[in-house]
């Protein structure tokens with residue numbers, strides 16, 4: 249089953265055509281990675297998935313409904329690159345506030361805080377957190393609603409390797425429990441952790457693949473090298 253279907257999506261931002269006509273699907277209950285260099289259109293595409301991006305043409309269907317429908321509000325979680333938590337509240341207060349918005353209790357809030365590894369910092373003001381901790385506080389506030397689709401824009405930026413691995417383990421635990429995750433990254437080593445890969449370049453889909461298939465197509469066990477080989481092959485230059 250597909251959680252997301254995108255058909256012929258065209259998005260302009262300012263005078264630029266950022267997405268010139270994308271079509272793909274996102275399978276339910278899997279971690280799909282959105283990989284591509286800075287400026288390739290990852291954030292724009294994520295905004296379209298959650299329905300906050302003006303779209304020129306094409307359709308984006310999420311959980312069977314048009315992206316951005318009111319009925320999807322509690323079913324889709326979105327964590328932007330800029331943490332969206334209240335600096336003058338503690339981590340716990342933020343999580344409990346968002347839990348209340350979703351009709352969930354304090355216990356769900358505290359569990360979400362623990363899930364992102366912030367139990368020890370639960371009583372700290374968000375203003376006093378590090379950048380990586382703030383990002384995780386934001387993630388906790390999205391998790392607390394128990395969304396069916398979780399869209400995460402570069403969630404591991406600024407995290408140390410241990411936390412990065414822990415977060416990826418958590419993403420897979422969520423997927424095993426049925427959540428669909430779309431996670432963007434510009435770090436190719438994170439591609440290896442995804443079930444599915446959408447490789448973006450200049451707003452176009454260079455490949456809709458899996459890590460294993462990318463390694464085979466790009467003739468390298470190193471995903472970064474494989475990605476570059478695929479790019480070169482597409483552009484007609486020798487690999």
Ligand SMILES: Nc1ncnc2c1ncn2[C@@H]1O[C@H](COP(=O)(O)OP(=O)(O)OP(=O)(O)O)[C@@H](O)[C@H]1O
Nearest residue numbers: 261262264266285286287288289290291292293434
């Ligand atoms: N408000 C805007 N007006 C005009 N152009 C924009 C606007 N926002 C983004 N863009 C352009 O759209 C393109 C895609 O941007 P987007 O943020 O989607 O890329 P990205 O792949 O998420 O990049 P990053 O990894 O750096 O966050 C870029 O060329 C960017 O300059």
